[in-house]
Amino acid sequence: MILIADSGATKTDWCFGTTLHHSQIVQTEGINPFHQAADKINEILCNGLLPQLPCPSSNVQAVFFYGAGCTPDKIEKLAFLLGQTFPHATIEVHSDLVGAARALCQHRPGIACILGTGANSCLYDGEKIIQNTPPLGYILGDEGSGAYLGKRFLGDCIKQQLPTGLLEGLLKEYQLTLPDILERVYRQPLANRFLASLTPYIYKHKSQPEVHYFLTTCFTDFFQRNVVSYEGYRQLPISFTGSVAWFFHQEIEEAAQKLHLHTGVFIQSPILELRHFHLPEKTL
Numbered sequence: 001m002i003l004i005a006d007s008g009a010t011k012t013d014w015c016f017g018t019t020l021h022h023s024q025i026v027q028t029e030g031i032n033p034f035h036q037a038a039d040k041i042n043e044i045l046c047n048g049l050l051p052q053l054p055c056p057s058s059n060v061q062a063v064f065f066y067g068a069g070c071t072p073d074k075i076e077k078l079a080f081l082l083g084q085t086f087p088h089a090t091i092e093v094h095s096d097l098v099g100a101a102r103a104l105c106q107h108r109p110g111i112a113c114i115l116g117t118g119a120n121s122c123l124y125d126g127e128k129i130i131q132n133t134p135p136l137g138y139i140l141g142d143e144g145s146g147a148y149l150g151k152r153f154l155g156d157c158i159k160q161q162l163p164t165g166l167l168e169g170l171l172k173e174y175q176l177t178l179p180d181i182l183e184r185v186y187r188q189p190l191a192n193r194f195l196a197s198l199t200p201y202i203y204k205h206k207s208q209p210e211v212h213y214f215l216t217t218c219f220t221d222f223f224q225r226n227v228v229s230y231e232g233y234r235q236l237p238i239s240f241t242g243s244v245a246w247f248f249h250q251e252i253e254e255a256a257q258k259l260h261l262h263t264g265v266f267i268q269s270p271i272l273e274l275r276h277f278h279l280p281e282k283t284l
Helices: 038-052 071-087 095-103 144-160 164-174 178-186 191-196 197-202 210-228 242-248 251-258 273-277
Strands: 002-007 011-018 023-027 062-067 088-097 110-115 119-124 129-131 236-243 263-267
Touching: 002 095, 002 144, 011 038, 011 095, 011 119, 011 210, 011 273, 023 038, 023 191, 023 273, 038 071, 038 110, 038 119, 062 071, 062 095, 062 273, 071 088, 088 095, 088 251, 095 110, 095 119, 095 129, 095 236, 095 242, 095 263, 110 242, 110 263, 119 210, 144 164, 144 191, 144 242, 178 191, 197 242, 236 242, 236 251, 251 273
Parallel strands: 002 062, 062 088, 110 236, 236 263
Antiparallel strands: 002 011, 011 023, 110 119, 119 129
16 A cells, blocks of 8 residues: 655645555644654654554555655654654655645646745756745745735735725724734744735635735736746746645736746645556556
8 A cells, every 4th residue: 555645734635545546535633844743743643644544554565755844854754753653665755845846747847836825836857856946934935825915915905005995804804903913923923824814815805906916916926036037937837736826826827927927737735646646547
């Protein structure tokens, strides 16, 4: 049996099976070796994952793990823990960006992008990532991400660059005051998640002309500051995964067209396409 994982901050999608037609997807709590200690990761594997598998862990022959926080210095740590849980399996651990590239491009060259709470992108040659524009996080970068949209939207509303009714509605819907916003952004932890949590409100008003223009401007920023540095960016398909990309794909496509760029596929989550990448269609 083969085990494939795509892990974010809050959840991990696991696909286990032998072929495309004999596979199943389950979920556990998110695994991030950058933020979690070994004991916590072992707890998720042993108490969250193993009870959902249809066979003993010793029957797993290969594990392909893609996740946030899988930086080069943390990969060995996670591979060791996975190897303890699945002693007869070959183990591969990669970043979530590698997972996105393989899910979006399969074995073809292209530009792969993640737009969720944060943002990232890379140039992929069909086998490996050959270039990555540093995303820099939501303060210095992450253009097009949920945190970036939330930050820009709040600023534009408060500075009256957008219709006043939008700010009034947001404050009412989220039960916030202006001092609350400053507290959440500058004094409390995880400001990026707070800012990204505003994207459903932006989505609800995206047909409003001013909001539509705001969105296409933000996604133009993403292309101009992240994608145009990649060789062949005008010819290669630019594909997307992540919740922001999924729900705002029309605005992303419009921004791309204005820049004469070619969009590829949009997928909400990489796990289904990673299943196609790793599992054979039928038993050999």
